[in-house]
Amino acid sequence: MREIQLEEIIQNIKEMCIEANHFLTPDMDAALKNAVDTEKSCLGKQILNQLQDNLQIAGEDMIPICQDTGMAVVFMEIGQEVHFTGGSLEEAIHEGVRRGYVEGFLRKSVVKDPLIRENTKDNTPAIIHYSIVPGDKVKITVAPKGFGSENMSRVFMLKPADGIEGVKNAILTAVKDAGPNACPPMVVGVGIGGTFEKCALMAKQALTRPVNKHSDIPYVKEMEIELLEKINKSGIGPGGLGGTTTALAVNINTYATHIAGLPVAVNICCHVNRHAVRVL
Numbered sequence: 001m002r003e004i005q006l007e008e009i010i011q012n013i014k015e016m017c018i019e020a021n022h023f024l025t026p027d028m029d030a031a032l033k034n035a036v037d038t039e040k041s042c043l044g045k046q047i048l049n050q051l052q053d054n055l056q057i058a059g060e061d062m063i064p065i066c067q068d069t070g071m072a073v074v075f076m077e078i079g080q081e082v083h084f085t086g087g088s089l090e091e092a093i094h095e096g097v098r099r100g101y102v103e104g105f106l107r108k109s110v111v112k113d114p115l116i117r118e119n120t121k122d123n124t125p126a127i128i129h130y131s132i133v134p135g136d137k138v139k140i141t142v143a144p145k146g147f148g149s150e151n152m153s154r155v156f157m158l159k160p161a162d163g164i165e166g167v168k169n170a171i172l173t174a175v176k177d178a179g180p181n182a183c184p185p186m187v188v189g190v191g192i193g194g195t196f197e198k199c200a201l202m203a204k205q206a207l208t209r210p211v212n213k214h215s216d217i218p219y220v221k222e223m224e225i226e227l228l229e230k231i232n233k234s235g236i237g238p239g240g241l242g243g244t245t246t247a248l249a250v251n252i253n254t255y256a257t258h259i260a261g262l263p264v265a266v267n268i269c270c271h272v273n274r275h276a277v278r279v280l
Contacts (some may be wrong), residue, residue: 002136003083004280006092009140012163013096016142016276017072018104020121021064024055027210028187031248035185035238044243048185051238051271065272069106070144072126074099075202079135090128098122109147129201136213141208141273149186149268155200158262164219167264168227169194174266175231175247180240183270185248187211191265193248193255202253203267208275224250238271248273 024032032051039045058065076095084092101108101123110124111117133139154177156170171190178186191202214221227250237243248271257263 001081001083002079004088004138005088006084007047008280009089009092009138010099010280012092012140012278013074013142014099014103014138016278017097017100017106017144020105020142020144020274020276021066021069021106022058022062024065024236025210025270025275025277027212028248031211032185032271035245035248039238039243039245041237041243043241044238045243047238047241047243048245055272064106065274066146066270067107068109068146068148068276069101069123070146071110071150072123073143073145074126075139075141075143075205075208076128076130077133077139077141078130079137081133081136082138089153094124094126097126098124131207138280139277140280141275143204143208143276144185145175145204146270146274148236149178149182149270152182153200154205154265155196155266156264156266157196158264160260161263162262164223167262168223168230169229170264171227171233171250171266172230175268176234176236178268179236182268184236184240185238185245185271187269187271187273188227188247188250189269190250190252191255191267192252192263193257194263195257195261196263198255199263199265200267202255204236204263206251206253207269207273208277209251210255211251211273213221215245215252215254217254220252220254224252 189206193197236246
């Protein structure tokens with residue numbers, strides 16, 4: 001049994017909130033740089049160059065990449081041989097987010113009640129997803145999710161008879177309906193299968209997969225490639241102002257489902273697709 005002090009969790013999550021809001025992951029950085037070279041539209045290329053300027057200023061002056069510093073989504077993959085000491089794990093995660101947003105001078109965007117809408121003033125509570133895995137390590141993923149793109153996400157409860165073409169049409173419909181509102185070029189996370197809530201969680205998790213890594217399932221990989229090509233032919237383009245770079249990746253996760261159902265979720269993320277990953 002390995003013991004981990006919760007103060008270590010707090011400190012790492014604090015740092016990760018700040019890191020994710022100021023710097024891209026290497027795969028996203030490379031994808032955006034490549035998009036500048038491959039974009040066919042002059043206006044699209046200009047927008048992509050402006051995004052590069054923004055990223056450079058954010059890194060050099062420690063200014064957030066985007067004014068919407070998001071709601072903190074935290075994935076905790078916990079080894080079953082780990083024992084946490086020093087209090088409550090859930091409270092430690094919230095405290096890490098609190099310190100990250102307060103001490104990092106990040107915008108506080110969370111309201112305590114969805115209808116009364118009083119700001120909590122520290123961006124808590126976070127959205128937390130736990131999974132227990134073999135081993136004695138803890139993998140933490142912090143993904144601040146802006147709501148321009150989050151609001152464009154969709155769940156489709158398809159019929160099994162809709163098949164793979166129905167799934168593709170649902171994904172393309174969600175992206176086309178999102179248009180410029182998702183701050184393209186976007187990353188499209190997709191969950192297929194499971195239940196209503198499982199497919200949505202898979203779509204969210206898909207956004208944290210590197211954009212240069214396809215699914216290990218051959219037919220899913222083919223779908224990812226095909227849909228990215230079709231999305232980039234939609235003409236939405238960078239900033240929604242036209243061009244050939246509407247999306248940087250389509251990442252699809254799948255899971256078993258019921259014989260009577262075919263749930264599909266599409267969770268779209270903007271061009272920065274912010275997240276930070278650490279293994280303790």
